[in-house]
Amino acid sequence: MLDEIQKRLLREIADLHTVPSGAYNIRSNSKLEARNTTANIDIVSKTEKSGIDIYIKPGTKNESVHIPVVLSESGLKETVYNDFHIGEDCDVVIVAGCGINNCGTGDSEHDGVHRFIVGKNSKVKYVEKHYGEGDGRGKRILNPVTEVYQEEGSSVEMEMVQIKGVDSTVRTTLSKLEKGAKLVVRERLLTHGSQTAVSNYTTELNGEGSSADVVSRSVAKEDSYQKFVSRIVGNAPCTGHTECDAIIMNNARILAVPELEANDLDASLIHEAAIGKIAGEQIIKLETLGLTEQEAEEQIVNGFLK
Amino acid sequence: MLELKNLSFKVIDETGNEKTIIDDVSFTVKDDSFVVITGPNGSGKSTLARLIMGIEKPSAGRIFFDGEDITDKSITERANMGISFALQQPVKFKGIQVIDLLRLAAKKNLTVSQACEYLSFVGLCARDYVNREVNASLSGGELKRIEIATLLARNTKLSVFDEPEAGIDLWSFQSLNRVFENMRMDTKGSILIISHQERILNIADEIIILSGGKIIQSGAKDDILPSLLKDSTQAACSVLEGRA
Numbered sequence: 001m002l003d004e005i006q007k008r009l010l011r012e013i014a015d016l017h018t019v020p021s022g023a024y025n026i027r028s029n030s031k032l033e034a035r036n037t038t039a040n041i042d043i044v045s046k047t048e049k050s051g052i053d054i055y056i057k058p059g060t061k062n063e064s065v066h067i068p069v070v071l072s073e074s075g076l077k078e079t080v081y082n083d084f085h086i087g088e089d090c091d092v093v094i095v096a097g098c099g100i101n102n103c104g105t106g107d108s109e110h111d112g113v114h115r116f117i118v119g120k121n122s123k124v125k126y127v128e129k130h131y132g133e134g135d136g137r138g139k140r141i142l143n144p145v146t147e148v149y150q151e152e153g154s155s156v157e158m159e160m161v162q163i164k165g166v167d168s169t170v171r172t173t174l175s176k177l178e179k180g181a182k183l184v185v186r187e188r189l190l191t192h193g194s195q196t197a198v199s200n201y202t203t204e205l206n207g208e209g210s211s212a213d214v215v216s217r218s219v220a221k222e223d224s225y226q227k228f229v230s231r232i233v234g235n236a237p238c239t240g241h242t243e244c245d246a247i248i249m250n251n252a253r254i255l256a257v258p259e260l261e262a263n264d265l266d267a268s269l270i271h272e273a274a275i276g277k278i279a280g281e282q283i284i285k286l287e288t289l290g291l292t293e294q295e296a297e298e299q300i301v302n303g304f305l306k
Numbered sequence: 307m308l309e310l311k312n313l314s315f316k317v318i319d320e321t322g323n324e325k326t327i328i329d330d331v332s333f334t335v336k337d338d339s340f341v342v343i344t345g346p347n348g349s350g351k352s353t354l355a356r357l358i359m360g361i362e363k364p365s366a367g368r369i370f371f372d373g374e375d376i377t378d379k380s381i382t383e384r385a386n387m388g389i390s391f392a393l394q395q396p397v398k399f400k401g402i403q404v405i406d407l408l409r410l411a412a413k414k415n416l417t418v419s420q421a422c423e424y425l426s427f428v429g430l431c432a433r434d435y436v437n438r439e440v441n442a443s444l445s446g447g448e449l450k451r452i453e454i455a456t457l458l459a460r461n462t463k464l465s466v467f468d469e470p471e472a473g474i475d476l477w478s479f480q481s482l483n484r485v486f487e488n489m490r491m492d493t494k495g496s497i498l499i500i501s502h503q504e505r506i507l508n509i510a511d512e513i514i515i516l517s518g519g520k521i522i523q524s525g526a527k528d529d530i531l532p533s534l535l536k537d538s539t540q541a542a543c544s545v546l547e548g549r550a
Contacts, residue, residue, distance in 0.1 A: 217401075285396075286410065287382045289411045290385040290386045291410065
């Protein structure tokens with residue numbers, strides 16, 4: 001049974017108040033806590049290494065898979081390999097995420113390696129949330145690796161969220177898109193204290209008419225550091241757009257590196273990056289509505305990351 | 307009631323010389339009155355509005371609100387005492403929706419239909435706007451109306467508008483005038499508007515003319531406006547047209 005801390009972590013990362021409907025695999029402190037499969041979605045543990053294979057039958061529509069991970073014991077380190085095999089013509093929602101509560105002195109680390117093979121004309125919405133808490137000296141570390149292989153006409157929307165609490169993250173995401181495939185990435189990130197967060201996105205547009213839109217909105221507070229690298233490679237007639245929009249506060253540092261590589265005459269690629277502090281006029285406007293300076297800052301940051 | 311007593315505001319310009327922006331200004335805005343401050347560009351009108359809201363601090367003089375000295379109070383304190391302020395250039399916020407801003411203004415969790423009432427009052431088709439972000443996708447006229455709607459949602463004793471006509475197209479301006487005419491009829495509390503526009507001057511109870519940081523004329527609209535309009539001198543035309 002999950003204890004209260006584990007339940008809270010689940011709520012934070014997966015909005016789960018009870019056991020979810022549909023397929024799920026809940027991993028707690030490196031052990032399988034609960035699993036459910038459906039007629040269309042099968043989940044099988046890997047035998048040669050830690051992790052699971054998720055098989056989604058062709059034509060599966062309006063179903064969801066939840067695969068949350070919670071770590072509440074200090075000092076746990078794990079690498080987990082999860083492979084999603086999504087058939088043709090599916091329309092599914094996949095919710096992953098990791099919550100760490102570390103009150104001890106040992107570092108806790110979860111490195112999830114997620115691989116998606118998205119079949120022809122399938123539509124996938126993928127939500128990944130990271131959350132950390134606990135006041136121990138042990139660090140909370142998450143290094144997710146995501147690989148996405150999109151077949152012809154498929155569409156993937158990824159929502160990557162990490163708001164507070166994670167001391168160190170290196171997020172590596174590689175996507176390869178075939179003809180007419182579409183990828184949308186929305187990253188939301190807030191770092192504080194002395195946290196570091198590095199995001200490396202590489203998107204290869206290999207098929208004619210493929211498109212990608214990779215957008216990060218982030219806030220770096222206090223002494224934290226963020227690095228956002230988004231590389232789009234156009235190997236065919238395609239369209240790509242990447243954007244980093246960041247608010248910097250206190251002594252934080254942000255490095256934004258948009259990279260575009262066009263290897264085809266008809267590759268149309270755009271990048272935008274903007275880093276700046278909260279505008280004084282924004283604070284003043286909210287103060288004229290009766291908010292204090294601190295309340296105004298909170299509202300601006302919350303809105304920006306919404 | 308708002309009272310300004312011998313208010314002055316000085317700055318040091320780029321050449322290191324002291325420059326007087328507001329020079330010994332005193333006036334009173336009575337309860338439930340509609341006062342328009344006009345004057346040429348650079349006469350100090352916007353600075354005066356910002357001094358009233360506490361965005362700038364005066365070099366000398368005092369400001370009283372309902373008898374209490376608010377000169378040293380912060381923007382937040384003045385807002386919570388019942389002063390509202392519409393900025394000349396409304397601020398944009400990425401991610402904050404129109405309804406969020408109205409809820410912050412009203413200090414309560416407005417329902418969508420309550421929020422829509424404020425938007426309808428300023429001539430916006432409410433359902434199209436309530437979930438829009440207050441960002442650069444909105445035009446100057448739309449932002450201005452949303453700014454006014456936040457003041458309606460606050461419903462305070464004193465509302466100060468800094469050049470509501472600035473930066474908007476003619477069509478928006480004509481409908482804005484109707485908004486002020488309706489506010490004049492419907493809302494309680496005093497309204498203080500910085501404006502060059504004859505149509506706004508026309509609905510005032512009192513007009514104050516500011517030039518070079520000083521009040522050069524003030525009084526009831528019926529006493530001030532005819533001479534302002536009939537006076538064919540270059541100076542008076544400039545006042546109305548907003549040219550110095």
